Structure formats: C-alpha cells, structure tokens
Amino acid sequence: MVVLDNKQDQPLHIKIYNLIKNQIAARDLQPHSKLPSIRNLCSELSVSHNTVEYAYQQLLAEGYVYSKPKSGYYVSLLDSEFAQPLPHHTANLQEKVLQKQSPYSYDFHPASLSPESFPISIWRKLLVECLQEDPRQFAVYGSPQGEFALRNEIRSYLARSRGVICETEQVIICSGLQDSLAIIMPVLRSDHSLLAVEEPGHFIPRSVFQNHSFAITPVPVCTDGLDLKALWSSKSTVVYVTPSHQFPLGHIMPVANRLKLIDWAESVGGVIIEDDYDSELRYQGSPIPALQGLHPEANIVYIGTFSKVLSPALRVSYMVLPKRMLDRYRNLFNESASSASLLEQRVLAKFMVRGHWERHLRKMRTVYKKKHEVLVQAVNRHFGDQAVIIGQGAGLHVVLELLNSVFSEEELIKQALAKNIRLFPLSKTYISHTESDTRQRLIMLGFGGINTTKIDHGIQLLHQTWYK
Numbered sequence: 001m002v003v004l005d006n007k008q009d010q011p012l013h014i015k016i017y018n019l020i021k022n023q024i025a026a027r028d029l030q031p032h033s034k035l036p037s038i039r040n041l042c043s044e045l046s047v048s049h050n051t052v053e054y055a056y057q058q059l060l061a062e063g064y065v066y067s068k069p070k071s072g073y074y075v076s077l078l079d080s081e082f083a084q085p086l087p088h089h090t091a092n093l094q095e096k097v098l099q100k101q102s103p104y105s106y107d108f109h110p111a112s113l114s115p116e117s118f119p120i121s122i123w124r125k126l127l128v129e130c131l132q133e134d135p136r137q138f139a140v141y142g143s144p145q146g147e148f149a150l151r152n153e154i155r156s157y158l159a160r161s162r163g164v165i166c167e168t169e170q171v172i173i174c175s176g177l178q179d180s181l182a183i184i185m186p187v188l189r190s191d192h193s194l195l196a197v198e199e200p201g202h203f204i205p206r207s208v209f210q211n212h213s214f215a216i217t218p219v220p221v222c223t224d225g226l227d228l229k230a231l232w233s234s235k236s237t238v239v240y241v242t243p244s245h246q247f248p249l250g251h252i253m254p255v256a257n258r259l260k261l262i263d264w265a266e267s268v269g270g271v272i273i274e275d276d277y278d279s280e281l282r283y284q285g286s287p288i289p290a291l292q293g294l295h296p297e298a299n300i301v302y303i304g305t306f307s308k309v310l311s312p313a314l315r316v317s318y319m320v321l322p323k324r325m326l327d328r329y330r331n332l333f334n335e336s337a338s339s340a341s342l343l344e345q346r347v348l349a350k351f352m353v354r355g356h357w358e359r360h361l362r363k364m365r366t367v368y369k370k371k372h373e374v375l376v377q378a379v380n381r382h383f384g385d386q387a388v389i390i391g392q393g394a395g396l397h398v399v400l401e402l403l404n405s406v407f408s409e410e411e412l413i414k415q416a417l418a419k420n421i422r423l424f425p426l427s428k429t430y431i432s433h434t435e436s437d438t439r440q441r442l443i444m445l446g447f448g449g450i451n452t453t454k455i456d457h458g459i460q461l462l463h464q465t466w467y468k
C-alpha cells in the first residue's frame with residue numbers, strides 16, 4: 001500500500017517519486033521487483049495519469065528503475081553504497097540478518113565481502129531453473145572432478161583473464177583452498193616431503209600441509225615476493241606461493257623472478273602451488289597474469305576461488321593440475337565424490353555461460369576500487385606521516401605500518417576492540433615468533449565488508465585510539 005506524506009508542501013509527482021526512491025534505497029522494494037502499473041497507482045492514490053507518469057519518468061532518468069517494453073517499470077539493482085540511507089528507517093529483514101552477522105561498528109576483517117553485493121535475484125532465478133531440470137540429477141553423484149560445463153567455463157575465463165593455459169580436463173572443482181590442497185597432498189606425497197611456505201603467509205595451507213605429514217619451512221618474503229635464494233637453500237621441493245598479490249603483504253613477484261622460480265622447480269624436480277586468490281581485483285594498471293601461463297607445461301598447480309568476488313559461503317573454488325600430474329590424480333581420486341555441491345556447480349555454470357560472472361566481476365571491481373580509494377585517502381588524512389600503507393592497489397585489504405607506535409599488536413587490537421572495531425592480527429600469518437621487530441607495528445586493514453560510508457570514521461577512530 002502506498003501512503004503519501006501530506007505534511008510536506010511538494011507537488012504530487014515529487015512526493016510519489018520520493019516515496020518510491022526511498023523504498024528502493026531502503027530495499028523495501030527489492031531489485032528487479034515490478035512497480036505498480038501507472039493505472040493502478042493512479043486509482044490507488046486518486047491522482048492523474050500524468051502525475052504518476054512524471055514520477056516514474058524521473059525515477060527512470062535517475063536509474064532507480066528500468067523499463068521493459070510492454071511490461072512496465074522494475075527496480076534497478078543498486079549497491080547499498082549508492083543507495084541513500086534513510087534518517088529514520090526501520091531495518092528490513094535482510095538488514096537485520098546482516099546486523100546479526102557483524103556486531104562490530106567497524107569491521108576491517110580482510111576476508112569479508114560487501115554483504116549487499118551477492119547477486120541474489122539472478123542466483124535465485126538460476127537456482128530455480130536448475131531445480132526444474134531433470135530430477136534425476138539429484139539422485140546421482142557428479143563427476144569427481146566437477147561438472148564439465150563449469151570446468152569448461154572456468155578454463156576459458158582463466159585463459160582470457162588470467163593468462164592460464166590449460167585443457168578442461170586439467171580443471172578440478174573444489175570446495176575451497178583447503179579442499180584443493182588436501183587433494184594435491186597425496187598426489188605429491190610419494191616424491192616430496194619438505195614444503196616451503198611464504199613467511200608471512202596464509203595460515204590455512206600450513207595446517208593442511210602439516211596434517212598431511214609434510215614438513216614445512218618458512219621462506220621470507222621481500223618486496224619482490226618470495227626470497228628465491230632462501231628458497232634454494234631451504235632444500236624443499238614444493239613451494240606454496242601467492243605471486244600476483246602476496247598474502248598478506250601485497251607484493252607482486254616480477255616476471256624475472258617468476259621465471260627464476262619456474263627454473264627452480266624444473267631444476268629440483270619441484271612443484272609450485274600458485275594461489276591466485278584475488279588477482280581479479282586490481283585497481284591500478286592491468287591485472288598481473290598468472291605464473292602458470294609463463295610455462296604451462298611446468299609443474300605448476302594453479303588455484304583460484306570464487307570466494308573473493310562472488311561469495312565465500314558458496315564454497316566453490318578450482319584448481320588446474322599440470323598435465324604431468326593427471327594420471328596420478330586420477331588413480332587416487334577416480335572413485336571419490338566431489339566435495340563441491342552439484343547444484344551450486346550447475347547454478348554457477350549457468351551464471352558464467354550467460355555472462356553474469358564477468359558483469360559481476362566488473363561491478364565488484366568498481367565497488368572495491370571505490371572502497372580502496374576511500375580507505376587510502378582516510379589513512380593519509382588521519383595518519384599523515386605516522387603510518388605507511390603497504391601493498392595497496394589490489395585485493396580486499398592493505399597493511400598499515402605504524403610509525404612511532406609504542407604498543408604491541410595485541411595492545412593495538414585490544415584498544416580497537418574497545419571501540420568496537422574489528423581487526424585481524426597479522427601476526428597469525430607468521431610462523432616464527434618474535435616480539436620486538438617491525439611486525440608488531442603492522443596492522444591488516446580489510447575493506448571488503450565495511451560500508452564505504454563508515455571507512456573514514458573508522459580510520460579516524462583508530463588514529464585517535466592509538467595516537468591519543
């Protein structure tokens with residue numbers, strides 16, 4: 001039911017325009033839902049056809065709605081950062097759920113995504129479509145390697161966007177990084193036992209490697225990524241790397257070093273596990289092509305995920321095995337079931353085939369580029385020369401090096417928490433423990449999950465808290 005505000009002295013068409021615009025901004029009108037027809041609204045409000053028509057034309061001109069010939073007007077999909085917050089609006093169901101998920105006033109956790117960005121209506125439509133297809137699909141296990149259609153889409157996307165060169169038979173659908181690594185470990189086990197990891201680096205792979213009885217050796221990271229001299233002296237024969245956006249420091253391994261790393265693998269009969277987790281999200285210059293594409297025949301296991309751009313909750317990721325490893329993989333896993341849901345795989349395949357993935361990716365790049373820009377400006381404005389930003393220009397987080405700080409990381413995080421600001425301890429990404437070096441002053445600032453409008457104030461609060 002539509003109720004106009006009689007208190008305000010405005011032309012009727014403006015009142016109707018404002019009312020609908022506010023409902024769209026508050027998500028009381030869901031994206032792609034149909035507006036009442038002009039005729040129905042006229043009779044509901046007892047106003048003229050022209051009045052409603054003017055209001056709808058204004059909404060159309062400003063992009064709040066779109067029109068379908070012979071069908072009517074529909075609500076456009078808007079990001080909440082573009083939607084206007086309402087002064088006294090009551091939270092709708094979706095927002096209540098989101099509030100429940102993040103009890104923090106300012107959430108700078110690096111693994112969170114923009115909560116409003118998941119393409120719910122498209123996903124729902126494709127899901128329903130999949131459910132209405134042949135019911136026999138729910139009575140069987142899928143291929144252990146994953147759905148062919150999805151693997152094929154991923155292969156062609158990787159060739160276009162990441163420079164990865166492979167056949168569809170090399171692509172394996174997994175349910176996240178942990179799953180991919182758990183599959184590779186037995187494939188490598190008979191020839192390898194010592195595995196090098198980046199220091200600092202992602203902590204989940206380390207526990208997977210150790211759980212599969214690999215000894216791990218930390219290799220330091222410098223501004224050019226992994227320290228290759230240290231890798232040679234480590235005597236390991238497998239290395240886990242994030243060359244296009246080192247996690248967590250954000251460094252990019254230059255091509256000369258990538259070639260040297262491949263030489264290392266060829267010389268020692270080694271294997272490179274390339275984790276290309278968020279390289280689609282580059283905000284300055286072009287995306288850095290994957291290492292795999294430099295030598296597609298080499299022993300490089302390439303790993304990617306949908307967790308950074310689409311959703312970490314779907315648990316769908318992929319890996320590209322080198323051809324040399326396929327036989328061993330099949331011997332070990334031919335009788336296994338894929339751990340990725342068949343239904344989600346089918347929905348995702350349709351999502352990619354119909355071009356939604358590339359559109360969504362472009363949209364997310366714009367959303368996160370904006371957040372990244374706001375974050376960098378906020379740090380510069382509030383911290384000035386008291387902090388240096390490390391690893392900016394890509395992904396969903398940056399690292400802040402605090403200068404002249406007297407507090408330990410633990411104290412800094414505790415002080416932030418007292419202001420209801422959530423930070424993730426970067427020290428978790430180190431294996432070795434030292435108390436007194438620069439790492440105590442490194443703070444990870446994720447910007448994926450925090451609303452753009454909150455970034456500046458969150459950063460200001462952090463500065464006030466730490467430098468009061």
Ligand SMILES: Cc1ncc(COP(=O)(O)O)c(C=O)c1O
Nearest residue numbers: 111176177202247277305307317
């Ligand atoms: C370095 C790194 N690799 C991979 C991932 C993605 O993991 P998954 O595909 O299991 O969600 C993340 C997520 O935060 C990450 O930080």
